[in-house]
Amino acid sequence: MTPSRPEAIVIGASAGALEALSVILPSLPADFRAPIIVVVHIPPDKKSVLAELFRARCRIQVIEVEDKEPLKPATAYFAPPDYHLLVEDTGTLGLTYEEPVLFSRPSIDVLFESAADVYGSEVAAILLTGANEDGARGLAAVAKAGGRVIVQDPETAFAAAMPEAGLKFCPNAEVLSLDGISEYLRRFD
Amino acid sequence: MIETFEKVEDIEIRLLLEALYVRYHYDFRNYAMGSIKRRLRQACEQMGFATISALQEKVLHDETMLPRLLGYLTVQVSEMFRDPSYFRAIREKVVPHLKTYSSLKIWIAGCSCGEEVYSLAILFREEGLEDRTIFYATDINQQALQAAEAGVYDLDRIRLFTENHRKSGGKSSLSDYYNAGYGRVSFDRSLRERVVFSDHSLVTDAVFGEMHLISCRNVMIYFDRPLQDRAVGLFKDSLARKGFLGIGAKESLRFSEHAEGFKEFVREDKIYQRVGI
Numbered sequence: 001m002t003p004s005r006p007e008a009i010v011i012g013a014s015a016g017a018l019e020a021l022s023v024i025l026p027s028l029p030a031d032f033r034a035p036i037i038v039v040v041h042i043p044p045d046k047k048s049v050l051a052e053l054f055r056a057r058c059r060i061q062v063i064e065v066e067d068k069e070p071l072k073p074a075t076a077y078f079a080p081p082d083y084h085l086l087v088e089d090t091g092t093l094g095l096t097y098e099e100p101v102l103f104s105r106p107s108i109d110v111l112f113e114s115a116a117d118v119y120g121s122e123v124a125a126i127l128l129t130g131a132n133e134d135g136a137r138g139l140a141a142v143a144k145a146g147g148r149v150i151v152q153d154p155e156t157a158f159a160a161a162m163p164e165a166g167l168k169f170c171p172n173a174e175v176l177s178l179d180g181i182s183e184y185l186r187r188f189d
Numbered sequence: 190m191i192e193t194f195e196k197v198e199d200i201e202i203r204l205l206l207e208a209l210y211v212r213y214h215y216d217f218r219n220y221a222m223g224s225i226k227r228r229l230r231q232a233c234e235q236m237g238f239a240t241i242s243a244l245q246e247k248v249l250h251d252e253t254m255l256p257r258l259l260g261y262l263t264v265q266v267s268e269m270f271r272d273p274s275y276f277r278a279i280r281e282k283v284v285p286h287l288k289t290y291s292s293l294k295i296w297i298a299g300c301s302c303g304e305e306v307y308s309l310a311i312l313f314r315e316e317g318l319e320d321r322t323i324f325y326a327t328d329i330n331q332q333a334l335q336a337a338e339a340g341v342y343d344l345d346r347i348r349l350f351t352e353n354h355r356k357s358g359g360k361s362s363l364s365d366y367y368n369a370g371y372g373r374v375s376f377d378r379s380l381r382e383r384v385v386f387s388d389h390s391l392v393t394d395a396v397f398g399e400m401h402l403i404s405c406r407n408v409m410i411y412f413d414r415p416l417q418d419r420a421v422g423l424f425k426d427s428l429a430r431k432g433f434l435g436i437g438a439k440e441s442l443r444f445s446e447h448a449e450g451f452k453e454f455v456r457e458d459k460i461y462q463r464v465g466i
C-alpha cells in the first residue's frame with residue numbers, strides 16, 4: 001500500500017549531516033512533489049555552502065531560504081546559518097532571530113514544532129544523525145499532531161545521540177537506514 | 190482531539206493580541222504567527238501561566254505585566270556591526286553618494302538596544318559625515334529605547350563588536366569610543382548628540398519624511414507578508430529621491446508588492462535604492 005503523500009517533509013541533522021543527506025536528497029526524482037525543508041546545524045559565522053553543494057548533486061531544486069520564501073514542489077529548502085527556520089500557515093517559510101535552542105540556531109525543534117502546528121497530520125518528520133538532542137521534542141510534537149515520524153537507525157548513524165534522543169521522546173517512530181529513508185520518500189510519489 | 194486542542198490555542202492567541210491592541214495599542218495582530226506562538230508559549234512557561242487565556246487575564250488587569258510581555262513579543266537580539274559586510278558596503282558604496290549632500294537624515298527602524306545606531310554613528314564619524322547628519326532611531330520597545338539611549342553594554346560582548354567593526358573596514362579603534370569599568374562599557378555621549386530616539390511603530394505609525402538612508406534589519410522578519418508590505422510602503426514614502434534602504438541579510442524585497450519601487454544597489458548585502466519619482 002502506498003501511503004498518502006504528506007504536504008511537506010521536514011528533516012533535521014547535525015554531525016554527519018552532509019554524508020546522510022547525500023544519500024537521501026540526490027535519490028529523489030526531479031518531479032518529487034512534496035517540498036523538503038531541512039535544518040542542519042552549522043556554525044553561525046560560516047557562510048553556508050550546503051545549498052550550493054546539493055544544488056549540483058540533486059535533481060530537485062535546492063534553495064537557501066530567505067524570509068517569506070514560498071514553498072514549491074520538488075524543492076529542498078535549507079535554513080541559513082544563524083536563523084531559526086519556521087513553516088508559516090501561508091504556504092511560505094519564515095525566519096526568526098531568537099535565542100538558540102539547545103545551543104542551536106537554526107534549531108530542528110523550532111522547525112518541527114512549526115510544521116506540527118501548520119500541517120498537523122500532513123507532514124513527515126525525519127531525524128538523522130547528530131551529537132545532541134535537538135529535534136527530539138519537535139519530533140514528539142509532530143507525532144502528537146498525528147504526523148509521520150522517522151528516525152535514522154542509531155546503529156547506522158555517524159553520531160547516534162540525536163536519533164537516540166528522538167526514539168526516547170518518540171518510541172513509536174519508524175526506524176530506518178538512510179537507504180530505507182530514501183525508499184520511504186520515493187514511495188510518496 | 191489534538192486538532193481541537195490546537196485550535197483552542199490559536200483562538201487564545203488571537204484574543205490575547207486583540208486585547209493587547211485594544212487595551213494598550215500595541216498591535217501584534219499581523220506578526221508572523223509561528224514566532225508569536227513560540228514566544229507566547231515561552232512566556233506562559235517561564236511566568237507560570239497554564240494557558241494563554243490566563244496570561245491574557247493578568248495582562249489586561251495588571252499593566253506592570255505589559256513590559257514583561259513585550260520583552261517576549263519583541264526579540265531584542267543584536268550586535269554592533271552585525272554582518273560586517275553590510276557596513277562595509279554602506280561605507281564603500283553608499284557613503285560616496287551620501288557625501289554629495291550637505292545635510293543627511295538617516296532612519297534606523299527597530300533599533301533595539303542601540304547596537305546598530307552606534308555602529309552607524311561611528312561609521313559616519315570615520316567617514317566625516319557625522320556633523321551633517323541627523324539619525325532617527327526608533328523602536329516600539331521602551332526598555333530597548335532607554336537602553337539604546339544609555340549606550341551601555343556588557344564587557345563580554347566587546348570582543349565580538351570589535352572584531353565586527355574591524356571586518357567592516359573600521360578606520361579607527363572601537364576602544365576610542367567607550368569607557369570600560371565594572372564589567373560594562375559605556376559608549377561616548379558625543380556619539381548620540383545627533384541621534385533622536387523615539388517610539389515609533391512600523392505597524393501603526395506614519396511616514397518619516399525625506400530620509401537618505403533607512404536601515405531596518407531583522408525587524409520585518411517578525412511580520413506577516415501584508416504587514417511587510419505596509420512597512421516597505423512606509424519606507425518607500427519616507428525616502429528621498431534615490432534614497433537607500435538596507436534590510437537584514439536573509440530578508441528580501443523579492444516578495445514585496447513594492448519591489449518595483451526599488452532597485453538592488455548592493456545585492457549581496459541587501460541594500461536597495463529607491464527608483465522613480
Ligand SMILES: C[S@@+](CC[C@H](N)C(=O)[O-])C[C@H]1O[C@@H](n2cnc3c(N)ncnc32)[C@H](O)[C@@H]1O
Pocket residue numbers: 097263264265266267268271298299300301302304305327328329330333389390391392393405406407408411437
Ligand atoms: C531582532 S531586533 C533587530 C535589531 C537590529 N536592527 C539588528 O538587526 O541587529 C528587532 C527589533 O524590532 C523591534 N520591533 C518589533 N516590532 C516593531 C514595530 N512594529 N515597529 C518598530 N520596531 C519594532 C523590536 O522591539 C526589536 O528591537
